[in-house]
Amino acid sequence: MATSLYADDKKVVATVNGTDITQETLNTVMGMVGGMPGAQVDPKSILDDLIITELARQEANKAGLTERQEIKDKIKDATDRIILNTWTQEKAASFKPSEDELKKAYEERTSGEKVEYKARHILMKTKEEAQGIIKELENKVDFADLAKKSSDGPSANQGGDLGWFKASTMVKAFSEAVAKMEPGTITKEPVQTEFGWHVIKLEERRDVKPPEMEAMKPQIEREYQQKKMLAYMDELKVKADIKVMLPEEAAKPAADAPKAEEKPAEAKPEEKK
Helix, strand or coil, rough: CCCCCCCCCCEEEEECCEEEEEEHHHHHHHHHCCCCCCCCCCCCHHHHHHHHHHHHHHHHCCCCCCHHHHHHHHHHHHHHHHHHHHHHHHHHHHHHHHHHHHHHHHHHHHHCCEEEEEEEEEEEHHHHHHHHHHHHHHHHCCCHHHHHHHCCCCCHCCCCCCEEECHHCCCCCHHHHCCCCCCCCCCCCCEEEEEEEEEEEEEEECCCCCCCCHHHHHHHHHHHHHHHHHHHHHHHHCCCCCCCCCHHHHHHHCCCCCCCCCCCCCCCCCCCC
16 A cells, blocks of 8 residues: 555645645555554545545634644644654664674573473471471372462462473572472472472473574664663763753752652562562
8 A cells, every 4th residue: 555556646636625635645544544454445435534634624724723822832842743753763773783782782681591490389387387298299199289288379279380480580499499400309308488388399491592683683773772872862961051040949849748658568479470
């Protein structure tokens, strides 16, 4: 729809009280409508909408709306926003990271954890209770069934299943214990955390392959451009002749201004996931 339907875009397809509507205008609107999901593009219907719009515009002009100061102010504000947005986008796009900068940023984003774990756990209130769980498991009791029956953790209904996770998403003592385990094994001693005592079963371990650089390139470039744009604006501010006339005391919050209510500390979940 972005291409012309006719060779001559300047061809007049309708007139409204002497004002022309060209094929170029019709093509533009058809292209916009055609880009919407499920849109049906009907040239005659769209042209009729353009005619109605032009009639309304002419009536608005007759009513003298363009002479009202509040309308002029809104037009100026809209014009300023369009100009500012266009300049900002074009200026940001002018900052291009080099291949070395792209590679460095990619390596920084993918240098983190490269292992994920899949585990189950049974959470008990005391060490003695957790040790009792380990003894039951030594007698070949099914881990998931025992978790449903005995665990105090919110994952009990799922048989203690924690799914796949990285070590950083769990509390330190828990993640350290998991990192030392072999798949298919159960902790020989309960692991204590702020939530209680855990009996852990490591089911699987897998290497995490980071996304390819090409897949991350658009995100890296956007972040690079945002950083450069902020630095550029800081430079402009330093070089500009700026005078602030706001009195210093006016910049301070009023002494009797109501203070935001302090929120109580959030209760810690039984599991950190």
